[in-house]
Amino acid sequence: MRITQVAVTPPMLADYPESFAPLRERGIAVRINDGQYPMDAQSLARFVGTAEAAIIGLDEISAILFEMCPALRVVARNGVGMDNVDLAAASARGILVTTPLGANSTSVAELAIGLTITLARHVIPTHNRVQRGEWRRTQGMQLSGKTLGIVGLGRIGKKVAVRAQAFGMRVIANDIAPDAMFAAQHNIEMTGFGRVLEESDVVSLHVPLTDLTVHLIDRAALARMKPGALLINTARGPVIDSAALAEAITTGQLAGAALDVHTVEGRIDAVLAGLENVITTTHLGAYTRESLIATTEMAVDSILQILDGAAPIGLMNPACWPPRA
Known part of the structure; x- marks a missing residue:
């Protein structure tokens, strides 16, 4: 050639x-x-x-x-x-x-962990209040001792798992082609998708966008999540039904979400704009x-x-x- x-x-x-x-x-x-x-x-x-x-x-x-x-x-x-x-x-x-x-796996995994900490400790809304002259603390969530559920234990998901365990988190995961050896070596419990949703304090998405994963996180999936849980998406925007997510946030079913990816690249979904406990970034994972x-x-x-x-x-x-x- x-x-x-x-x-x-x-x-x-x-x-x-x-x-x-x-x-x-x-x-x-x-x-x-x-x-x-x-x-x-x-x-x-x-x-x-x-x-x-x-x-x-x-x-x-x-x-x-x-x-x-x-x-x-x-x-x-x-x-x-x-x-x-x-x-x-x-x-x-x-x-x-x-x-x-x-x-780019390491960079994306680091962002996923960073977003988790930022969301769990209310860093952005607290910063915004301080900038407005308000000095008020918000009680956050300690990650140590909590359960992280990883959907998609591939190259990025594995690196997220190892980093989360360094914080003392229990890690469970779901994958259509599980790496049993890696899971055993790192004490990660492979389980069903539904159980990941139901047991996790934090759910982190690391799946490719395919016909099977479009709106994988829909209204039914969000309803199965642990009340007050956090949702992290550094995968692809359409994996989440944004309207259903906005509803879960506003009703208090979820405590917050952090999204590095969006339904359409380059703009936030209108239904999520202005929600204080939704962090949005500009597809920075590999950047x-x-x-x-x-x-x-x-x-x-x-x-x-x-x-x-x-x-x-x-x-x-x-x-x-x-x-x-």
Whole structure:
């Protein structure tokens, strides 16, 4: 396979030119987007243009891109999660799609723990009151001795579990493909989804967005949660039914929620706006210097591996390997 150009859509990656040095050393031109991000389908296709490879972040990777960019042979995600990728359309055209498995797990896990502490101790509303000149303390919840329920004990969920145990939390978890060895080694009880909801003081979501997980946390699931529990979502916004969550918060069924992801990327759901005990952040999970460098370097490595004739690590459509001539 011949690659002469790589188009890079996340503008912030311009801060890490050293990550692209291996490509440039091979004479490959690297173009980094300095405008809108994420881009709509038409803008993305215009930016990618005649590039044979693209490193893409949050942009929607659809059939439109493949149709408008016939030279494109490789799409390297610089983040995990494939919900923004039409993998079937890519595979139909023989386009290789890679993802940097595990490269951002630590950063996301740290944010999940940070949000848990922030929510449990009412840090943000207390800060806001102090800024208004009010000096009033709010009784919080100690994490030690409490139960953390993890939905999705994958790469990120495992790191959350270990960090929560360092605080003295009991950890239970649910996963469709449980890693029994890891669970046994770390004293994590694998159990049913319903029991995780019913027994946990804090529920932390770490599942991919699929047809099975859209509104996994719906009105019925929220009703099963322990009264006064906390809900943390650093996975994908549509995993939670926002209207049902707003109702559970306002009625007091839940004591609070912390959301790093939202139904639509770039804006908070209107039903959650203004709720004091709902923390919202701007999809910061993987947004650390360390994570950005790691995911970018893995994306670059995958392109180099393909150039060298090796199946890349993190190839999401292995049936397309080896690539078409």
